[in-house]
Amino acid sequence: MNKKILCFFALxxxxxxxxxxxxxxxxxTLALTNTTGDNVRVDVTxxxxxxxxxxxxxxxxxxxxxxxxxxxxxxxNFSSTISSGxxxxxxxxxxxxxxxxxxxxxxxxxxxxxxxxxxxxSVSVAVGQSLAVTGSNSLILAANSMTSVIGxxxxxxxxxxxxxxxxxxxxxxxxxxxxxxSIAVTVGDQGQSQVSxxxxxxxxxxxxxxxxxxxxxxxxxxxxxxxxxxxxxxASISGTSKFISLYGNHTPGVxxxxxxxxxxxxxxxxxxVTTLSSTVDALSFxxxxxxxxxxxxxxxxxxxxxxxxxxxxxxxxSGVVSATISSNVLTLVGGSNAGxxxxxxxxxxxNATCGSLNITLNLNSxxxxxxxxxxxxxxxxxxxxxxxxxxxxxxxGTGYVxxxxxxASVVTANITGSSNIVAIYGADxxxxxxxxxxxxxGSVCASIYVTVSEEMxxxxxxxxxxxxxxxxxxxxxVTGGSGTGKVISLNSNPSxxxxxxxxxxxxxxxxxxxVSGAAAITICSATYxxxxxxxxxxxxxxxxxxxxxxxxSASSATAAQILIDEIIAEASDVIHENGITVDxxxxxxxxxxxxNSLIKGGTVxxxxxxxxxxxxxxxxxxxxxxxxxxxxxxxxxYKKAFGKLPTTxxxxxxxxxxxxxxxxxxxxxxxxxxxxxxxxxxYKREAxxxxxxxxxxxxxxxxxxxxxxxxxxxxxxxxxTFKYVYGHNPVSSLAWDIVRAIAYSGAKR
Numbered sequence: 132m133n134k135k136i137l138c139f140f141a142l143x144x145x146x147x148x149x150x151x152x153x154x155x156x157x158x159x160t161l162a163l164t165n166t167t168g169d170n171v172r173v174d175v176t177x178x179x180x181x182x183x184x185x186x187x188x189x190x191x192x193x194x195x196x197x198x199x200x201x202x203x204x205x206x207x208n209f210s211s212t213i214s215s216g217x218x219x220x221x222x223x224x225x226x227x228x229x230x231x232x233x234x235x236x237x238x239x240x241x242x243x244x245x246x247x248x249x250x251x252x253s254v255s256v257a258v259g260q261s262l263a264v265t266g267s268n269s270l271i272l273a274a275n276s277m278t279s280v281i282g283x284x285x286x287x288x289x290x291x292x293x294x295x296x297x298x299x300x301x302x303x304x305x306x307x308x309x310x311x312x313s314i315a316v317t318v319g320d321q322g323q324s325q326v327s328x329x330x331x332x333x334x335x336x337x338x339x340x341x342x343x344x345x346x347x348x349x350x351x352x353x354x355x356x357x358x359x360x361x362x363x364x365x366a367s368i369s370g371t372s373k374f375i376s377l378y379g380n381h382t383p384g385v386x387x388x389x390x391x392x393x394x395x396x397x398x399x400x401x402x403x404v405t406t407l408s409s410t411v412d413a414l415s416f417x418x419x420x421x422x423x424x425x426x427x428x429x430x431x432x433x434x435x436x437x438x439x440x441x442x443x444x445x446x447x448x449s450g451v452v453s454a455t456i457s458s459n460v461l462t463l464v465g466g467s468n469a470g471x472x473x474x475x476x477x478x479x480x481x482n483a484t485c486g487s488l489n490i491t492l493n494l495n496s497x498x499x500x501x502x503x504x505x506x507x508x509x510x511x512x513x514x515x516x517x518x519x520x521x522x523x524x525x526x527x528g529t530g531y532v533x534x535x536x537x538x539a540s541v542v543t544a545n546i547t548g549s550s551n552i553v554a555i556y557g558a559d560x561x562x563x564x565x566x567x568x569x570x571x572x573g574s575v576c577a578s579i580y581v582t583v584s585e586e587m588x589x590x591x592x593x594x595x596x597x598x599x600x601x602x603x604x605x606x607x608x609v610t611g612g613s614g615t616g617k618v619i620s621l622n623s624n625p626s627x628x629x630x631x632x633x634x635x636x637x638x639x640x641x642x643x644x645x646v647s648g649a650a651a652i653t654i655c656s657a658t659y660x661x662x663x664x665x666x667x668x669x670x671x672x673x674x675x676x677x678x679x680x681x682x683x684s685a686s687s688a689t690a691a692q693i694l695i696d697e698i699i700a701e702a703s704d705v706i707h708e709n710g711i712t713v714d715x716x717x718x719x720x721x722x723x724x725x726x727n728s729l730i731k732g733g734t735v736x737x738x739x740x741x742x743x744x745x746x747x748x749x750x751x752x753x754x755x756x757x758x759x760x761x762x763x764x765x766x767x768x769y770k771k772a773f774g775k776l777p778t779t780x781x782x783x784x785x786x787x788x789x790x791x792x793x794x795x796x797x798x799x800x801x802x803x804x805x806x807x808x809x810x811x812x813x814y815k816r817e818a819x820x821x822x823x824x825x826x827x828x829x830x831x832x833x834x835x836x837x838x839x840x841x842x843x844x845x846x847x848x849x850x851x852t853f854k855y856v857y858g859h860n861p862v863s864s865l866a867w868d869i870v871r872a873i874a875y876s877g878a879k880r
Contacts, residue, residue, distance in 0.1 A: 157207060159230045165241040169215040169310035173200075177230030179207040187226045187240065189219055189274035189303060203230065215243055217307035219273030245310025253315040255398035256294040257324050262858045264314060265289050268306035276300040281316045287815070294318035317397050324348065326392055326400040328375075329863050334405045335364065335379030341732050343402065345373050346859055348392035356399055360386035363406040379406035414441070414476055414486030421452075421463060421490045431461040431488065436478030442804055444485060448472030451492040465492050467510040467582050479801060500525055504567060504577035506553075511579060513557045514613075514659075515586040521553040521579055528571030538563035542581045557583035585613040590654055590664035592639070597666070599628065599643045601673035607639040607666065614658020615820060624650035628668045634794050635826070643670040698787045701751035705742055705783045714748070721748045725763035729776065739778050746783075754790045761837075765790045767864035768835020772802040792839045794830060806832035809869055813856050814880045828876035835868040838875045849873035 159177035166172055175183055185200035198218075203209045215222070224240040248267040256262055266288045275283055277300030282293035290304055298318055305311035329344040345353050345368075352371030358364065363384030367376050375390060383406050391399040414435040421429060433441050439459040446454055450468030454461060461476060469492055477485040507522040523531050523546075530549040536542060541561035545554045553567060560583055568576040593608035609617060609632070617636025622628065627648030631640045636657065649669045656662035726744050735743075746754075747762045754762055769786045770776050772795075777783045785795035806829045810818045818825045830836055849870045853861050861870050872878070 157231075157233065159228055159233045159235040161226070161228050161235040161238055163226065163238050163241050165243050166212055168308060169243040169245060170212050170308070171215055171220075171241055171243065172210065172212045175201075175203065175209040175228055175230070175235075176207050177203055177209075177228075177233060177235075179203055179205050181207075181231040183209060184229045185226065186229070187218075187220050187224045189221065189224070200228065214308045215240065216245070216247065216305035216310040217271075219271055219303070219305045219311065221273070221303065221311050243310055245312060247304075247306045247309040247312050249304070249312055249314065251314070252312065253317075253397070254292060255317045255319060255325055255392075255395060256292060257319050258294045258296060260324050261291055261293040262325050263289050263291050263855075266304065266306060268309050270304045270306055273303040273305045273311055275302055277316075280318050290314075292316060317395075319395055319398065325858075326353065326390060326398050327859060328390075328400060328402060331401070332403045334407060335377065336407055337379055337381055337383070339379045339732070341377045343375050343377065344862065345375055345390060346862070347400075348398060349394045351393040353390050354393050356389040356391045356396070358386055358388050360384050364388065364404045366402075366404075375402070377402075377404055379404075382406070383408040414478065414484055416461070416476075416486060416488045419488075421488065428462060428464050431463060433459045433461055433476055433486070435486065436484060440479040441476050442479055442800060444475040444477045444800070446472065446474050452490045461488070463490060467512040467580070468492065469510075479804075501527055502575055504531075504569065504575050506567075506577065506579055509579060511555055511581045512584065513555065513581070514584050515557045515560055517587075518554065518556045521555060523551045523553060523567055526569030526571075526575040528569055530570035531567050532570050534566040534568040534574075534576055536563055536565050541583055544579075544581075553579065555579070555581055557581075559583060560585055584659060587659065587662045588613050590617065590656070590662065592654075592664065592666045595666055597641065597668050599641060599668060599670045601643055601671075604640060604642040605668075607641060609637055609639050609654060612636075612656045612664075613662050614656040616657040617654050618657045619652065620655040620660070620663060621653040622650055623652075624648050627670045628652070630668075631796070633796060639666070641668050643672065646670075647672045698753065698784055698791065698793075701753060701784075701787050705746055705751065705787075712749075718744050718748050721759060725759065729763065729766055729770065733776075735776060739776060742778075742783075743776060746786075751787060754787060757790065757837075762790070764864060764867060765835065765837065768868055769795075771864045771868070772799045772834045773797065774799075774801075789835055790837050792836045794836070795834055799833065802833040803829060805865075806830075809865070810872075810878070813852070813869065813873060814878060816880065818878075822878075824877035824879070828872040828878040831872040831876055832865075832868050835864065835871070838871065842874065845874040846870065 157178045160175065162174040164172045177183070181203050183200045183202060184197055186195050186197040188195050201209050201211060220226070220240050222240055222242045225237050226240050227237045228235045250265040254262060254264065269288050270285050270290055272283055272285055272290065275281055277298055280296050280298035281300050281302065282295050283302055284291045290302065292302070296318065300316055302314045302316060303311055304314065324347040326345065326347040328346070333341070335341055350371070353368050355366055355368060358366055362382045363380055364386035365378040365380060366388050368390070385403065385405045388402040388404060389399050390402065414433055417432045417434070421431065433456070441456055441459060443454055443456055446452065448468070448470060450466045451470050451472035452466055452474065453464045454474045456462070456476065461474070463474070472490045474488045474490060475485055476488065504523060504525045511519050511521060513519050531546050531551060533544050533546060536544055538561055541557070541559045542563035542565065543556045543558055544565040546552065547554070553565070555565070562583070563581045565579045565581060566576055567579065568574040588611050590612040591610050597605055597607070599605055617632060619630055619632055622630050625644065626646050627644045628650035629642045629644050630652045632638070632654070633640065639654065647670055649667065652666050652668060653663055654666065721744055725747050726740060729743060730740060743766060746766070747759050750757065750762055765786060766776060768789055777786045781796065785797055788795050807818050809832050810828055818829050820826050820829065850861060852873050853866065853870050857866070861867050
């Protein structure tokens with residue numbers, strides 16, 4: 132038997148001898164019953180109206196903990212169900228109660244299922260080093276077996292562990308309603324730090340090679356301790372290098388690769404690597420087709436991808452259905468428009484595999500009768516501060532009443548006198564179910580489903596009726612509107628006027644087409660298709676010389692327009708290698724220092740490598756103020772966002788836009804999704820994309836937008852925050868993009 136428990140029972144026996152001397156009038160009893168999860172019902176009897184003290188032995192502790200637990204009632208009884216994790220009581224702990232000096236028999240705390248999960252259950256730190264372990268729930272520290280060796284500080288769901296002196300021990304952490312778990316801690320000599328990777332979980336194509344950086348350990352290097360599936364993934368570490376080379380074999384599968392410091396067999400970390408099949412299959416759904424009613428939710432299971440990682444690629448009809456996905460569960464909610472829609476779901480793996488799910492929305496069109504109430508519309512969609520009338524027919528007798536309104540703060544509904552008109556008003560954004568009944572006895576009832584959207588705010592343009600001449604590009608600011616973002620709904624004459632929207636619909640760029648003429652450009656809310664505005668543009672094709680046209684354009688351009696024109700010109704210069712005085716020695720150094728790492732793990736032809744080398748070595752008009760390393764970082768951010776390096780003129784324009792702190796023309800849903808995950812790690816909440824600071828943070832993390840003016844003090848503070856959140860210095864492109872988001876976005880926890 133464990134020595135600590137033997138000592139505990141010796142203490143208990145001593146207390147029992149003392150208690151036998153006391154002249155207690157009522158014996159104390161204790162009964163323990165596990166109910167659900169980590170919940171345990173505690174039943175106590177003893178001296179009436181007396182205080183109860185509960186004693187138990189925390190995990191890894193050498194002494195008992197005693198707390199005031201409650202008070203018996205006038206009959207001497209007490210009963211309460213508590214969370215084991217909430218009180219920090221491990222299963223199997225010796226427990227007893229004392230009531231008015233009388234001790235109960237000692238019981239063992241019941242076994243229970245702990246659902247608490249931790250990011251790590253075994254860690255190694257050096258003396259003076261700290262690292263963080265994150266739990267699935269808010270944590271409490273139940274016990275620290277070696278307080279002289281291990282320092283522990285809790286904040287929410289995170290425990291920060293610091294090495295105080297060489298040795299080993301354990302921490303017991305618990306969470307309310309989820310139980311307790313232990314963390315084994317080894318504190319080594321100074322210079323030995325926790326092994327970690329630049330990436331911990333990723334996917335390889337068949338025959339793809341990937342290099343992953345290794346951090347921590349010591350100068351002796353690293354060794355591969357184990358590879359759970361070498362037929363799927365080959366792994367190797369060369370000498371004392373600080374990277375591991377991984378190769379996707381022809382057999383698909385998942386491998387867990389454990390890498391340890393050569394100086395410490397307990398200082399290890401795990402990589403999870405998936406190798407994909409060389410063949411691509413479509414995703415499947417269960418059930419394979421869906422019929423919904425308004426407001427009704429249904430879950431669909433997605434299968435066929437890797438590691439249950441999926442995203443929604445498109446939804447053809449948001450009025451029929453709204454869709455969200457978590458892991459492999461697709462959640463559908465019926466909308467307010469009868470019809471059909473198609474939701475396309477794709478795997479987030481390198482080989483993006485997709486599947487389409489067909490959804491039909493039925494609206495109730497019941498005919499009125501003496502036993503049935505019918506409405507002119509069963510589903511009503513209105514904007515906030517808007518109203519609608521619904522006609523009621525059927526039922527017994529005359530007259531109708533509002534029987535119930537599930538959300539009166541969102542919708543108000545009234546029927547005046549003996550009218551058969553239901554007056555509905557949208558008081559706030561949301562939904563409500565309004566139930567209407569016939570007014571006579573034996574009433575018949577039916578319900579109206581009401582959706583209230585945002586108030587339809589008008590869309591405004593900085594200019595409304597514009598004229599364009601040859602070689603002239605106009606930048607129009609677009610403001611107002613409801614929902615998130617704006618789209619071009621219609622261009623009545625694209626041959627005369629070319630129109631593009633950037634910056635989430637905030638910037639409209641107009642340029643002349645191939646023929647003179649007028650065009651009406653309709654801009655609508657991306658969320659509400661009826662929330663629109665029209666800008667009229669006239670293009671006159673000039674017959675004057677290019678120099679005259681160019682001068683006219685420059686004189687009328689805004690600062691933003693000039694910058695965009697410069698970027699487009701710079702992209703052309705990069706492609707055509709204009710204005711370059713070759714420095715072969717410098718180019719060679721640039722290739723060694725930056726280019727080789729950028730093209731690693733992919734197939735890049737010599738022409739593209741030349742463009743990349745030129746850009747990093749010489750820069751362009753708007754990127755010359757950057758160092759070569761920062762220009763290389765811009766390309767690293769582009770590659771991280773889009774999974775490729777720029778090759779075409781439009782792609783180079785996007786890379787240069789990132790360098791100038793502007794949104795790229797191309798978007799990446801996977802980069803945005805990844806940015807939202809990192810945002811939550813940093814700010815401990817979901818991002819609100821309608822908040823300009825949150826939106827800026829997501830864009831900086833996703834695309835690596837550079838600041839127009841650097842603030843080194845802000846960046847230093849951001850690096851400290853990054854190290855606190857992630858436990859290491861920023862190294863990768865993603866890490867530095869997160870630092871820039873912290874420093875410049877203005878987002879707050």
